[in-house]
Amino acid sequence: MVTAVHTGNGELVNLLIRYGANVNAPGYNGETPLHHAAHYGFTGITETLLDHGADINSRTSHGSTPLYAALSKDKPKVVELLLRRGADRHLVTNIKNWSPLEAASQFPDVLRLLASHTPALGLNRIVDPRDTTYSPGAALYHAVEGNHLESVKILLEGDSDLEYQLPEGCGENSGYTPLALAAREGRTEIVRLLLEKGANVNHMILGTLPILHMVKSEGVLAALLEYNINLELKDSNGDTVLNDRAVRTKSPGKMVVSPQFVTRLLDAGADMDTFNYFGDTAAVHATGSGNIEMLRLLLARKSDINGRGTREVRALYRAVSRGHLECLKLLIEHGETCITATAEPDLLTSTDNNGWTALHWALRAAYVLGPRSLNPWAASDSELTEVVRYLLDRDCPGLEMTVTTNGKQWTALSLARYHKMPQTAIDVLAEKSGFKKTETRPEAVRGKLWKCRADECDGCYGLCFRCIPHREAVHDPTHDEWEEEGEEFTSEVEDLGDDEPGESAVGKGTAGVYRSKL
Numbered sequence: 001m002v003t004a005v006h007t008g009n010g011e012l013v014n015l016l017i018r019y020g021a022n023v024n025a026p027g028y029n030g031e032t033p034l035h036h037a038a039h040y041g042f043t044g045i046t047e048t049l050l051d052h053g054a055d056i057n058s059r060t061s062h063g064s065t066p067l068y069a070a071l072s073k074d075k076p077k078v079v080e081l082l083l084r085r086g087a088d089r090h091l092v093t094n095i096k097n098w099s100p101l102e103a104a105s106q107f108p109d110v111l112r113l114l115a116s117h118t119p120a121l122g123l124n125r126i127v128d129p130r131d132t133t134y135s136p137g138a139a140l141y142h143a144v145e146g147n148h149l150e151s152v153k154i155l156l157e158g159d160s161d162l163e164y165q166l167p168e169g170c171g172e173n174s175g176y177t178p179l180a181l182a183a184r185e186g187r188t189e190i191v192r193l194l195l196e197k198g199a200n201v202n203h204m205i206l207g208t209l210p211i212l213h214m215v216k217s218e219g220v221l222a223a224l225l226e227y228n229i230n231l232e233l234k235d236s237n238g239d240t241v242l243n244d245r246a247v248r249t250k251s252p253g254k255m256v257v258s259p260q261f262v263t264r265l266l267d268a269g270a271d272m273d274t275f276n277y278f279g280d281t282a283a284v285h286a287t288g289s290g291n292i293e294m295l296r297l298l299l300a301r302k303s304d305i306n307g308r309g310t311r312e313v314r315a316l317y318r319a320v321s322r323g324h325l326e327c328l329k330l331l332i333e334h335g336e337t338c339i340t341a342t343a344e345p346d347l348l349t350s351t352d353n354n355g356w357t358a359l360h361w362a363l364r365a366a367y368v369l370g371p372r373s374l375n376p377w378a379a380s381d382s383e384l385t386e387v388v389r390y391l392l393d394r395d396c397p398g399l400e401m402t403v404t405t406n407g408k409q410w411t412a413l414s415l416a417r418y419h420k421m422p423q424t425a426i427d428v429l430a431e432k433s434g435f436k437k438t439e440t441r442p443e444a445v446r447g448k449l450w451k452c453r454a455d456e457c458d459g460c461y462g463l464c465f466r467c468i469p470h471r472e473a474v475h476d477p478t479h480d481e482w483e484e485e486g487e488e489f490t491s492e493v494e495d496l497g498d499d500e501p502g503e504s505a506v507g508k509g510t511a512g513v514y515r516s517k518l
Contacts, residue, residue, distance in 0.1 A: 014048060024058060039075075096127070101114065147185070162194060184215065238276035239276045241270065287318045388425045399412050412433070
């Protein structure tokens with residue numbers, strides 16, 4: 001009988017029935033001839049089987065009914081017939097726990113038939129799978145997920161739950177409502193439909209991520225702005241959407257956002273100078289990612305590039321520590337006070353709370369970022385060198401200064417060597433300091449560094465002894481897995497054998513030794 005149904009040959013099916021074939025004979029997985037007829041959309045055969053006693057609610061070993069089969073294969077004529085003949089609309093599958101409603105959610109023609117059949121069918125059913133390998137959900141959520149606009153319209157005519165959230169532990173969509181999902185995927189028409197019905201525009205995904213942070217479509221942004229979305233909601237790092245976009249626009253591995261998108265945010269009143277939990281503003285983020293276009297846009301809007309957060313992280317310091325020379329030049333052009341003397345000459349000696357100048361920040365870039373092979377943020381040797389050269393050419397303070405940390409004295413040259421700056425940058429420092437290179441020899445390793453071993457950092461984030469006591473202020477405080485590497489370092493000047501003062505390199509391998517020209 002199943003073979004006859006597969007062929008779609010109604011005469012053969014009638015012949016087999018006449019000779020006594022069992023219309024309810026189960027086949028593989030318990031599928032009856034009626035399941036197969038519904039699956040393939042054979043309306044005539046379906047009616048014949050029903051007329052001869054086929055069980056309209058027969059179930060496979062997975063709990064699927066003929067109605068479920070017809071709905072999931074978008075067979076409206078068969079669906080209409082089964083509904084007219086009394087098929088149960090509430091029976092669910094054994095494993096996924098899906099009802100006919102979920103099966104129809106991606107097919108508007110059969111969904112409308114199902115939803116319009118009397119008595120009215122509730123459209124707000126929540127699916128809780130019996131097998132955790134399947135995701136829970138709701139019909140509206142599935143329709144949005146599949147980008148089925150007409151299905152969404154049908155479901156919104158009923159009592160669908162606008163605020164259903166995919167539970168935690170369900171992958172990347174955990175915590176997403178239908179609106180959050182549609183907004184992230186750039187489905188503007190669906191977003192507008194949901195907003196018109198009253199969906200919460202300020203929903204926080206898993207309590208930590210605003211919807212707006214996931215938006216990349218200007219059309220979706222425009223719709224959300226029309227419904228007065230809160231532009232100052234912060235994510236788990238304390239970043240508003242503008243702060244977030246300042247990073248995302250140029251961050252490795254993150255989505256690109258157009259300047260027009262950012263302009264819309266600014267025009268809507270987004271605060272440019274809000275600090276995140278680490279003391280970063282949008283300008284600091286833009287500078288750190290080397291996004292000259294974003295930085296120029298913020299500067300044109302009079303962003304406060306001299307603002308200092310809780311960590312004293314300024315746009316200038318981020319530019320030099322990331323090796324972004326063009327951002328550095330732009331900051332100076334727009335009056336970054338730390339190294340420009342246009343208004344207040346004494347600000348040339350400006351330092352952070354630890355007595356560090358922009359030059360000192362530049363000299364630790366290689367250490368903080370690591371090699372490009374491990375960290376896409378890292379600057380090249382030539383970029384790091386050019387930043388150092390640029391600062392020195394502008395008489396940035398720090399070259400002749402000695403800073404004290406943990407009771408040790410550090411010069412610019414010793415900092416550069418400790419932080420493994422490229423040799424070209426060290427040569428520039430030595431030349432400006434009045435030293436000349438006399439030899440190359442093995443260097444002593446007397447330093448300590450701590451690497452964050454949290455999974456998110458993947459061994460790419462390290463702190464020196466100066467910073468490790470403040471790790472909770474400069475790094476994610478939830479990352480408490482730190483591993484010490486190396487030995488204690490001292491930057492004492494070595495005896496070169498002829499009573500001339502010099503500085504030895506510190507790190508691994510070989511290094512230049514410099515003697516005073518005087």
